[in-house]
Amino acid sequence: MARVLKALHWIKISLWNLATIPAPFIKRSGESKLRHYYSLEFAKQALTEIKNGTSTPEILEYILTSGVVLDAASRGVFEIVDLCLKYFPELMWDTNFAKKLIIKVVEGRHIELFRLVNENYPIRYLAEDNYMDFDLMEAVTKWSSRCVSPDVSGAAFLMQRELQWFQAVEFRGFFSSKWQTYIENKKSYWEKFVEQREGLLKDAGQWMKDTSSSCSLVATLIITVAFAATFTVLGGNDGSKGIPIFLNKGSFMVFVVANALALFSSVTATLMFLAILTSRYASEDFLYSLPRKMILGLTFLFLSLAFMLVAFGSALMIVLSERLKWIYIPITLLAAIPIILFAILQLPLYVEMVGSTFRPHLYRPLKLWK
Structure with missing residues (x-):
């Protein structure tokens, strides 16, 4: 039985190598997916060992102070943020961390992360802190190269996506940001939003x-x-x-x-x-x-x-x-x-x-x- 399994494994590898000779991109794609799979498995094992071998307050303090999750959220690494929240749901009990995480996600325009974080910590809770309201609205109003998503084709779809981000933050935050003004230039968030996207419009x-x-x-x-x-x-x-x-x-x-x-x-x-x-x-x-x-x-x-x-x-x-x-x-x-x-x-x-x-x-x- 072992010989049969070994022979089947050898045949599978031979067929894979034969198929990747005329199309090298297939091999590169397979290797990339394989690295992604094993990296995710390694992260799972590491978090499991850390949780079992270290006291929860210490590891929570390390995650909150090191900025690992915030950096992953800023770069759009969904898997790392998802794993950290699954293994350590206590992270979202820290109000400052939760609000910073949402702001990082909004700044990077990461949709899947926004859905994940907002499901666990709804944006409407930000209404308790006006300063965080302002920070969140500044994040969704600001226009930068990070707002250009690779899954959006064309300026019309990108403009629609930006409007959806603005509407999501405005509606779920339960405040009308169109009428809230900046202290410095006396412009509403909506006016600032439109002004920074004149070229896109x-x-x-x-x-x-x-x-x-x-x-x-x-x-x-x-x-x-x-x-x-x-x-x-x-x-x-x-x-x-x-x-x-x-x-x-x-x-x-x-x-x-x-x-x-x-x-x-x-x-x-x-x-x-x-x-x-x-x-x-x-x-x-x-x-x-x-x-x-x-x-x-x-x-x-x-x-x-x-x-x-x-x-x-x-x-x-x-x-x-x-x-x-x-x-x-x-x-x-x-x-x-x-x-x-x-x-x-x-x-x-x-x-x-x-x-x-x-x-x-x-x-x-x-x-x-x-």
Whole structure:
């Protein structure tokens, strides 16, 4: 049995080495994950030994004074903070440490850490200390290169993320920071927040304008084609009654319904993009208003493209079905290619926008004990 296990282990290693020869990045990725796994296991063992071999007050004093957890929180190392809070939940009993930890997390814009810490020590408790309120609001108001998160693509999403951070701190702290003023320059936190992000706001507005202009052009072309097809009846009309000749064919009904849906969807998409182009592009609009309009516009644009291709395919089937009975198979396959291509190209942007607008990670609860 031992020989069999040894042989299987040797085969597994050989196959892994063989697979990593043509693609070295696979080996580097595997080694990185392996180092991360063993580092986490080492941290668990170290904390277990420390907890069993040292008195709790001494180790708590060391953690509080050394700044290990605060440094890990500042760098966004979720695992270290999570392990320390699991092994030593007494850390959060120290009010000053808890408030400093939250401020470090907010300064670094670490979402998972924010969810973790806020679940164990809600931000609303900061209302007991006005000075900490000011420190927290300064942290969320300040703009720096650390605010640029790698998981956010584009200025519009980054502006939305910053607004979500501001809203999370403002709402959960139970104070209206828009009306609280700095003692020095007499500006509210909201005014300071907007002032420090003028460049980001300009880039986000330009992205919205460019995207809406490009999409509205496509939607307008679909409107033109669908509107013209409505009054140009396929196959002509009966000379005596004016009834379409292909009215009794199922393909003709598919053509009519798909063309009508394409027209309605493209008109709706154009209206959504027009609403974006005529927006005032205020800072708060990037939180819900503009993203929702963009989501609706992209949704109806995709539907209009799909319905237009269905109408085109059904029209070809009507014309060629008498000669080629099997023509619906290649038409269906060819019509699916543009739809799939559009979905592949636009789906990541669409999914990111929907998730960031309707279910942002920043507002999702995270339990400390798993």
